[in-house]
Amino acid sequence: MDVRSNSSLLNWFKSSALLCLLFSFVGCGSSNPATYKITGKVSYNGKAVKNGTIMFVPEGEGSPATGELNGEGSYELTTFEANDGARAGKYKVSVQVFPGADEGGGLPGQEFGNKKAPIPAKYGQAASSGLTAEVKDGENAPIDFQLK
Numbered sequence: 607m608d609v610r611s612n613s614s615l616l617n618w619f620k621s622s623a624l625l626c627l628l629f630s631f632v633g634c635g636s637s638n639p640a641t642y643k644i645t646g647k648v649s650y651n652g653k654a655v656k657n658g659t660i661m662f663v664p665e666g667e668g669s670p671a672t673g674e675l676n677g678e679g680s681y682e683l684t685t686f687e688a689n690d691g692a693r694a695g696k697y698k699v700s701v702q703v704f705p706g707a708d709e710g711g712g713l714p715g716q717e718f719g720n721k722k723a724p725i726p727a728k729y730g731q732a733a734s735s736g737l738t739a740e741v742k743d744g745e746n747a748p749i750d751f752q753l754k
Contacts, residue, residue: 641691642741644671644683646749648701650725654679655753658703658724662739663732665696675703692741699737701729701751725753 644662648655660681662671671692673681682689703724728734739749 638686638690639669639693640743641671641685641693642744642746643689643691644673644741644746644749646681646751647679648675648681648751648753649679650753652752655701655703655725658701660751661700661702661732662692662697662741663700664693665698668693668695671697675701694741694743697739697741698732698735699739699751700732700735701725701737701753729753 648658648660654677656675656677656679658675660673660675660683662683664670669685671683671685673683675681683692684690685692729737737751
């Protein structure tokens with residue numbers, strides 16, 4: 607091999623290494639579909655539903671979104687990354703509150719014992735809750751649910 611071919615080969619390796627390094631810093635970006643920030647509040651008979659979970663289940667294909675209900679009944683949805691929102695589309699919605707949650711505790715699977723469930727059981731399944739929501743492209747107003 608002559609000096610020119612070694613030099614060309616060396617330049618090719620340097621260029622390839624530089625490109626690999628560049629791609630490792632830049633990455634390919636997020637491959638997740640677009641999501642839109644969704645917040646809201648859940649109440650039952652005028653009182654905040656606290657310490658539970660709300661789930662938006664897509665009516666068609668798509669990814670569900672969930673949010674934790676805080677002590678004031680507020681939530682912010684997550685689909686792929688924390689608090690990223692939900693994809694545009696129509697959803698059926700469920701709300702689950704765990705035993706003892708009205709006192710700030712409780713885990714799934716615990717019994718309610720002598721206590722009445724904080725909300726009617728029908729709200730625990732998207733198919734029976736009767737709750738629906740629509741997420742639109744762009745900015746969305748808060749989506750509140752007043753359960754009865």
